[in-house]
Amino acid sequence: MDEDPAPEFFLPLHKDTLHILVSLADRDRHGYSIIQDVANRTDGAVRLSPSTLYGAIKRLLEQGLIEELSDRPDPEHDDERRRYYRLSHLGRQVARLEMRRLERLLADARATGLVPLKR
Amino acid sequence: MGTLFSALLALYPRAFRDEYGGEMSMALRDRLRHASGPAERAMVWVEAIAGLLREAPKEHLAMLQSDFRYTLRSLRSSPGFTLAVIATLALGIGSNTAVFSIVDAMLLRPLPYPEAERLVMLWETKRDLKVDENRVSPANLFDWRARTRTLERIAMFRPHRVTIAGAGEPVEVQAHGVNREFFAALGVKPQMGRLIGPEDDRPGDPPVIVISHRLWQQLMGGDPGVVGQVLRANARVVTVVGVMPPQFQFMGPEVDIWSPMQLNEARDWRADAGRFVDAFGRLKPGVSLGAAQRDLRLIATQLESEHPEFNTGWSVNVVALREQVAGKVRKALWVLLGSVGLLLAIACANVANLLLARAATRQREIAVRLALGANQALLVRQLLTESLLLSFAGAGFGIFLAWAGGRLFDVLRPVELWSPNAVAVDSRVLVYSIVLAVGAGVLFGLAPLWTARFTDIQQALKQKARGTTGNARLLRGALVASQCALTVVLLIGAGLLVRSLMKLQAQNPGLNASNLLTARVSLPGAAYREPQLRVRFFEQAVEKLKAMPSVRAASATGFLPFTGDAAGTDFSVAGQPSPEPGKELLTVVRVVMPGYFETMGIPVLRGRTFTGDDNRDTAPVRYVVNQELVQRYLRDRDPLRERISVMMRDQNPYSEIVGVVGDVREGALDKSPEPTVYYVHAHLAYPGMTLVIRTAGDPMGTAAAVRGVIRSLDATQPVAEVRTMEQVLNRTMTRQRFAATLLTAFSILALLLAAIGVYSVLSYVVAERSQEVGVRMALGAQTIDLLKLMIGQGLAWASFGLAGGVCVALLVCRFLRSMLFGVGTADPMTIASATGLLLLTGLIATLLPAWRASRVDPVKVLNQE
Numbered sequence: 001m002d003e004d005p006a007p008e009f010f011l012p013l014h015k016d017t018l019h020i021l022v023s024l025a026d027r028d029r030h031g032y033s034i035i036q037d038v039a040n041r042t043d044g045a046v047r048l049s050p051s052t053l054y055g056a057i058k059r060l061l062e063q064g065l066i067e068e069l070s071d072r073p074d075p076e077h078d079d080e081r082r083r084y085y086r087l088s089h090l091g092r093q094v095a096r097l098e099m100r101r102l103e104r105l106l107a108d109a110r111a112t113g114l115v116p117l118k119r
Numbered sequence: 120m121g122t123l124f125s126a127l128l129a130l131y132p133r134a135f136r137d138e139y140g141g142e143m144s145m146a147l148r149d150r151l152r153h154a155s156g157p158a159e160r161a162m163v164w165v166e167a168i169a170g171l172l173r174e175a176p177k178e179h180l181a182m183l184q185s186d187f188r189y190t191l192r193s194l195r196s197s198p199g200f201t202l203a204v205i206a207t208l209a210l211g212i213g214s215n216t217a218v219f220s221i222v223d224a225m226l227l228r229p230l231p232y233p234e235a236e237r238l239v240m241l242w243e244t245k246r247d248l249k250v251d252e253n254r255v256s257p258a259n260l261f262d263w264r265a266r267t268r269t270l271e272r273i274a275m276f277r278p279h280r281v282t283i284a285g286a287g288e289p290v291e292v293q294a295h296g297v298n299r300e301f302f303a304a305l306g307v308k309p310q311m312g313r314l315i316g317p318e319d320d321r322p323g324d325p326p327v328i329v330i331s332h333r334l335w336q337q338l339m340g341g342d343p344g345v346v347g348q349v350l351r352a353n354a355r356v357v358t359v360v361g362v363m364p365p366q367f368q369f370m371g372p373e374v375d376i377w378s379p380m381q382l383n384e385a386r387d388w389r390a391d392a393g394r395f396v397d398a399f400g401r402l403k404p405g406v407s408l409g410a411a412q413r414d415l416r417l418i419a420t421q422l423e424s425e426h427p428e429f430n431t432g433w434s435v436n437v438v439a440l441r442e443q444v445a446g447k448v449r450k451a452l453w454v455l456l457g458s459v460g461l462l463l464a465i466a467c468a469n470v471a472n473l474l475l476a477r478a479a480t481r482q483r484e485i486a487v488r489l490a491l492g493a494n495q496a497l498l499v500r501q502l503l504t505e506s507l508l509l510s511f512a513g514a515g516f517g518i519f520l521a522w523a524g525g526r527l528f529d530v531l532r533p534v535e536l537w538s539p540n541a542v543a544v545d546s547r548v549l550v551y552s553i554v555l556a557v558g559a560g561v562l563f564g565l566a567p568l569w570t571a572r573f574t575d576i577q578q579a580l581k582q583k584a585r586g587t588t589g590n591a592r593l594l595r596g597a598l599v600a601s602q603c604a605l606t607v608v609l610l611i612g613a614g615l616l617v618r619s620l621m622k623l624q625a626q627n628p629g630l631n632a633s634n635l636l637t638a639r640v641s642l643p644g645a646a647y648r649e650p651q652l653r654v655r656f657f658e659q660a661v662e663k664l665k666a667m668p669s670v671r672a673a674s675a676t677g678f679l680p681f682t683g684d685a686a687g688t689d690f691s692v693a694g695q696p697s698p699e700p701g702k703e704l705l706t707v708v709r710v711v712m713p714g715y716f717e718t719m720g721i722p723v724l725r726g727r728t729f730t731g732d733d734n735r736d737t738a739p740v741r742y743v744v745n746q747e748l749v750q751r752y753l754r755d756r757d758p759l760r761e762r763i764s765v766m767m768r769d770q771n772p773y774s775e776i777v778g779v780v781g782d783v784r785e786g787a788l789d790k791s792p793e794p795t796v797y798y799v800h801a802h803l804a805y806p807g808m809t810l811v812i813r814t815a816g817d818p819m820g821t822a823a824a825v826r827g828v829i830r831s832l833d834a835t836q837p838v839a840e841v842r843t844m845e846q847v848l849n850r851t852m853t854r855q856r857f858a859a860t861l862l863t864a865f866s867i868l869a870l871l872l873a874a875i876g877v878y879s880v881l882s883y884v885v886a887e888r889s890q891e892v893g894v895r896m897a898l899g900a901q902t903i904d905l906l907k908l909m910i911g912q913g914l915a916w917a918s919f920g921l922a923g924g925v926c927v928a929l930l931v932c933r934f935l936r937s938m939l940f941g942v943g944t945a946d947p948m949t950i951a952s953a954t955g956l957l958l959l960t961g962l963i964a965t966l967l968p969a970w971r972a973s974r975v976d977p978v979k980v981l982n983q984e
Contacts, residue, residue, distance in 0.1 A: 031142050032149040049170025050143040050150075055177065058139065081141050 004064060007093040011101060017056055019046055021065065021095040024087040028069055031057070031082070057085065065091035127168065130175040132182050133496060186504040193505070200477055201509070204470050208513025208559065210868060211466030213520035216544065216552045218459045218861075220525050222452050223547055224540040225445045231366065231539050233306035234401075238440040239411060241273065241398040246432050247702075255398045258388035259422060259430070266418045269411040270400040272304035277396050280641045280807060281376050282837055285350040286338045291641060291839035294352075294376035295369075301377070302329075304401045305369065312346035312361030319360075319379040326357045327379065332365040334375040352376065353643035368539045370397075370444075389429040391769060393688060399440065412437040432701030444538050451858040451938060458612060458865050461605045463559065465869050468598040468605075469876045471563035474506070475591055475598075476883045478567040498568060506564025507557065514556035518544060521552070533853040566594060595880050596916050599873075603920025603957060604927060606866070606873040610953035611928040613866040615935055615942055616859035618949055622941035623852055628681070629783035629792070631720025634671075635844035636818035637679055638825050640836065641807035650736060650804030656832060657800060657808055658734065661712060663828045669815050672718040675800070675808040677710035679844075680783045681851050685709060686767070690796065692752065693762040693773040704752050707795045708767055710803045716743075716780050718813050719844075726759045726778035729799040736801045740774040747782045748794030765796050767803060789940045811844070818843045858938065870960055877964040881913045885972045892972050893980030902973040909972045913965030914958070921954050928953075 013021070023029060023037040035048050048056075060066040069084040087095070109115040124147055128140045147167050154160040194201040229235050242252040243259065257275065264273040277296040282289050295301075299320035307314075310332060319327050328350070339345050348359045357378065368374070380396075382388075402411055415435040423430045438446070445452075489495065525542040532542075640660070647653045657675050664673035678684040689703035698704060713729040715721075728743055742763060749758045762773040782792035800808070814821045822841045829838050849856075885892075892905060932944045942949070 032146040035146060035150065036153075047166055049166045050146040051167065051170035051174040053146065054139040054143050055174045058135065058178075081145065083142060 004090050007090065007097050010063065010065065010094045011098055013094070013098045014056075016046070016048060016052055017060065018095065018098055019048070020053070020056055020060065021087060021091055021098075024066060024085060025092065025095065028084050028086040030084050034085075060091070061085075064088055065094055124167065127171055130171060132178055134182070135178050182500075183504070186501055187508070189501075190505045190508050194508070197477070200473060204473055204509050205513045205516065207466045207469050207473075207872065208510060208556075209516035209520060210872075211463035211517070212510075212514045212552060212555050212559065213517030213524075214459045214865065214868070215456075215463050215555055216514075216517055216521035216548060217524035217528075218452075218455050219551050220521060220542050220544055220548045221528060222456050223545075223551075224542045225536070225538045226441075226449060226452060228540050228547070230441055230444065232369075235440065237402040237404070237406075238305070239270075239400050239402060239408060240438045240440055240443045241400055241415070242436040242438065243394055244434050244436045246434065251436050252438070254394045255396050256388060256392070256394045256429070257382050257396055258426075259394075259419075259433075260396065260398055261384055262422055263415060263418055263435075266421070267400075267411075267414055269403055269406045269414040271403045272300045273398060273400040274298055274301040274304040275380065275396040275398045276301055276370075277380060278371070278374075280639070280839065281352045281378075282354075282641060282643055282835075283334075283338065283350055283352055283376070284354075284835055289835045289837045290338065291639070291837040292334065292375040293371065293373045294378060295374050296380040297377050298380055298382070304399065306401075307363075307367060309361040310364040312359070314361050315377060315379050320381055322381045322383045324379065324381060326352075326355060327360045328352060328357045329361040329363060329377040330359055331363050331375040332367070335362045352378065353641075354646035355643070366539075366541075368537075371534070372537055373534075389426055393686075400437075408437060408439055427700045431699075448536055448854055450934075451854060454612070454935060454938070455858065455861055455865075458609055458862055461609055462865050462869050462872075463555065465602045465605050465872050465876075467559050467563045468602045469872050469879075470509070470559075471566040472595050472598050472876055472880050474563060475566050475595055476879065495568075499565070502568055503561065503564050507560040510556040510560030510564075513559075514552050518549065518552055521548070533850065533857070535850070535853045536857060566598075567591075569594070592884075595883075599876050599880050599916040600920035600923070602869075602873045602876045603917045603961065604924035606869040607921055607924030607953055607957055608928045608931060609862070609866040609869045610956060611925070611949055612932055612935060613859070613862040614949035614953050615932060615939055615944065615946060616855070616862050618942045618946065619939040620852065620855045620859045623789060623855060626784070626789075628848060629721060629781050630680070630844075632844040632848050634814050634816070634818055635719070636810075636812040636814055636821055636825065637840070637842060637844055637847065638810045638812075638822070638829075638838050639807065639840040640810060640829055640838055642833075642836065644806050647806055650801070653804045653806050654734065654736070654801045657712060657810075658731075659832055660810065660828060661714070663831070664810065664812055664825065667821070667824055667828075669821050669824070670812055671815055672714060672813040673810065674714040674718040675712045675810045676715055677803070677805045677808060679809050679811075679847055681847050685793075687793075688766045690763050690765040693764070705794070706748060706765065707793045708765065708798065708803075709795055710798045710800055710805050710808075711743075712800045712808070715797075715811065718811050719783075720813075721783060722781040724779045724781060726776070728778050728780070729797075733799045734801045736804075738799075738801065740772070740802050741777045741799070742774055743778040743780055743797040744776050745780055745782050745792065745795040745797075747792045748796065749779055751794050763796070765798075767798070809840075855938070855940070870956070873957070874960045874964040877913050877917065877961050878968065880916075881909065881965050881968040882971070884912065885909060885968045888972075889975050889980050892975045893977035896975065896977040897981065905973045905975075906969045909969035910962065910965045913969070914961055917958060917961035921957055924957075925950060925954065 019038045019042070020034055023034045023041075029037065031050070031053055035050075035053060038046050038048055057066065061068065065088055066085045067088045069086055106115065110117050124144055125140070128136050128143065131140070147163070150163045150167075151160055154163055230238070232238060240252075241255060241260075241263070243255050244251040244253060255275070260273060260275055263270075267273065275298045279294055279296060280291055281294040282291050297315055299315065299317045302314040303316070309329065312329075314329055315327065318324065330345075335341060335345055339348070342348070345359055345362060350357055350359060363377075400411075402408070412435070415437060419430070419434045423433065489498070522544045525544060529542050640657075642653055642656060647656065661673045661675060664670050677686075686708040687705060688708055689698075689705050691697055691704065711729065713731055713734050716723055716728045724746060726743075729741070732738060733741055742765070744758060744763075753761055758776050758779050762775050764771045764773045780797075783795075784790060784792055810825065812818070812821060812825065819841075825841070826838045829836055895905065895908075928950070929945055936944050
């Protein structure tokens with residue numbers, strides 16, 4: 001069996017991909033839930049279309065960064081055609097690495113005066 | 120709305136659509152449901168559609184990349200198969216591309232002159248002659264120009280040779296004398312200076328020349344101050360006024376000088392001159408060739424009644440310039456393109472068979488997947504990705520082969536296959552190549568799918584791992600048979616052309632061409648104005664040549680036979696009524712020195728030939744004629760008692776015929792001889808003569824000595840066109856040899872491919888039927904029985920193919936009729952040889968697999984089951 005590639009292999013992440021991973025970080029979601037969550041957190045600045053979302057989901061599944069759930073969180077109150085996705089262990093590592101990369105970038109920007117220092 | 124989005128989802132690959140389409144529709148529905156108003160709903164729709172249009176192509180690309188990677192891995196794991204396929208396709212596509220690039224340059228690409236489709240050649244033609252491209256009389260041309268309503272310009276030119284001195288060693292080059300309209304009609308511009316125009320073309324205007332780029336570079340070192348420089352052309356002082364661009368060619372690749380003809384338009388050219396210029400014109404915009412033809416023919420009719428003694432029976436022939444350049448080789452080129460297309464079909468059949476054999480283990484898989492409702496489009500895509508990848512790889516190498524072939528062709532290109540366009544692998548040729556690659560890839564790529572579609576699922580499941588479905592076996596056999604059929608067609612076509620060429624070469628030319636050296640010496644008119652000077656020069660040259668130990672005989676002639684050049688005129692026989700205008704007795708006229716017939720090995724049939732005493736301008740005019748003239752015009756009479764008057768000079772008294780010689784084919788080997796009258800040099804003192812020298816050994820070994828002799832008589836006189844008579848004869852067959860050589864090469868390739876096809880398929884069948892063979896051997900079958908079984912199988916395919924191929928060949932080879940000489944299109948010997956060769960090749964190809972079958976160990980094979 002092939003080993004998973006190292007998390008660094010996936011960096012840098014596309015911004016839409018990062019938003020999806022962040023959205024799945026706190027709980028498992030179905031597709032529309034991800035779209036809503038991303039729109040809410042960014043105050044409507046990032047609006048994922050169904051095409052963008054599911055293209056990314058397909059890739060993330062192939063890469064092993066997310067997994068499809070076999071159980072439904074709430075089977076009685078939901079359309080059985082919906083599929084739910086969860087952030088995998090690898091996906092969580094990759095997302096964390098990406099956030100650290102962005103933090104370093106932000107720190108560099110503050111050091112050069114591009115961005116005001118945090119008070 | 121939902122229906123609309125579902126319809127748009129069709130843009131995605133089916134696999135993606137099946138997997139995520141439902142969820143995407145739900146997500147869109149949820150977004151629309153939570154939209155705050157019509158404006159936001161509209162926004163949601165716009166984003167959804169924009170996203171779809173952006174992402175769907177990416178999915179297709181991702182799938183193609185995945186197929187591509189899979190295919191590459193698969194091909195890398197069987198390098199022998201991959202190389203065999205790519206090599207086969209490279210051969211097939213490469214040869215097609217090469218021939219197409221030649222066809223494109225010669226037949227399809229426009230000629231490199233502005234609005235070249237409006238350029239036409241103009242010929243005079245005589246109704247009862249078979250020649251429909253006769254040179255033109257300047258007087259007639261001036262009248263055409265004055266009266267035409269369909270041509271905006273009419274130009275004339277006259278090929279001749281010029282000795283250039285004043286820039287290094289004197290050198291003889293080809294030249295065109297042109298009139299004022301020549302360059303204007305072509306519409307070309309010079310690279311430097313100016314072109315010949317009205318101010319240069321009147322008699323007495325200062326003599327000027329325009330030179331070619333090549334001459335400028337080679338003779339004058341590319342001197343930027345060339346315009347205005349003075350040279351001596353045929354001992355006359357001329358000024359260079361312009362240089363042509365490097366690529367410029369017109370009616371021949373070798374012309375280096377253009378000079379004004381300065382013909383006096385007021386002179387009555389019909390009175391004492393014949394038809395000696397070449398002419399072309401530019402149609403007015405929107406005027407058709409047919410209209411110009413009718414227009415000029417009408418003018419010709421008027422001229423016929425105005426000048427009956429000169430124009431009775433004469434008309435005009437208008438030929439598109441493109442047709443003039445390529446017309447003679449058009450058929451040969453299309454035949455070659457067709458042949459090389461057959462070769463590609465054979466190559467594709469080979470590749471299809473290789474793919475089928477390789478995919479045999481996948482037959483079951485494909486059949487099962489199809490039966491279980493697998494996406495046929497997906498399978499087709501996977502098969503096509505593999506075949507197109509192979510096809511394009513083959514095409515890549517093939518294009519390189521074609522490029523190399525094109526370079527070789529341009530270098531070795533004989534003059535008969537000249538066109539002003541260079542052979543190049545340009546964008547049109549590349550597109551052709553790509554179309555071929557795609558077509559070939561689709562053709563052979565779908566073979567495994569075709570067989571799998573019609574496979575019974577139960578049968579497929581029952582087959583062993585190495586088994587093949589019955590349909591695949593049938594298809595493979597059919598492919599091998601078709602390869603053999605196409606190969607037979609090519610073999611028969613090539614055989615016909617080769618036999619035709621051999622018959623042509625076996626034709627008796629009427630002279631003995633072996634050990635005969637020829638060399639052209641053109642004395643400049645200005646330095647050798649007096650005819651006696653010219654006669655004396657050549658007499659001395661011939662004497663000196665005859666004195667050389669390596670020379671058996673020497674003489675000279677105005678124009679060599681088989682070069683297509685000769686003068687012609689009419690004559691009358693003393694005591695016979697003058698023929699009516701239009702029914703003149705016509706003859707070719709040649710000028711020769713004493714000893715010519717003996718040197719050339721032309722038999723003397725009656726009387727005698729010219730002697731030194733005849734070669735004096737004070738001697739009476741005497742003629743030697745050929746057998747054809749006697750048979751045509753002096754039948755049942757003794758020619759040595761006849762006197763004829765030949766219209767070549769100002770005064771043409773009736774003069775005796777002193778000898779009759781054998782016929783020489785004036786124009787070409789495959790044309791009948793023309794009646795010919797020979798003058799001795801003193802009575803038609805051409806300044807340019809071709810020396811003919813019969814040598815003891817290799818003729819080219821004497822070339823340097825010949826140059827030495829001429830230089831000793833005149834240090835400034837160059838010698839040109841030094842070649843053997845055999846080379847001259849061979850040139851007349853260039854077109855035929857070109858077609859025969861290429862078609863033979865294609866047939867040999869086809870035979871090889873067909874042999875490989877038979878061999879590989881039979882090998883596979885042997886491996887497949889090893890169990891059956893084992894059982895037979897266990898039951899007592901002898902080696903010979905097994906050999907007969909396998910060889911019989913191979914020959915059965917070949918025979919089916921042969922029968923079909925011969926039928927097709929009989930139909931198709933009829934198109935070759937005009938290219939053949941002395942051979943019919945259904946020549947039995949050719950057909951027999953071709954079928955014999957194919958059967959023999961098929962037999963050889965079956966031997967190894969059949970022998971392998973006979974070596975099967977029945978115990979081992981039966982134990983394996």
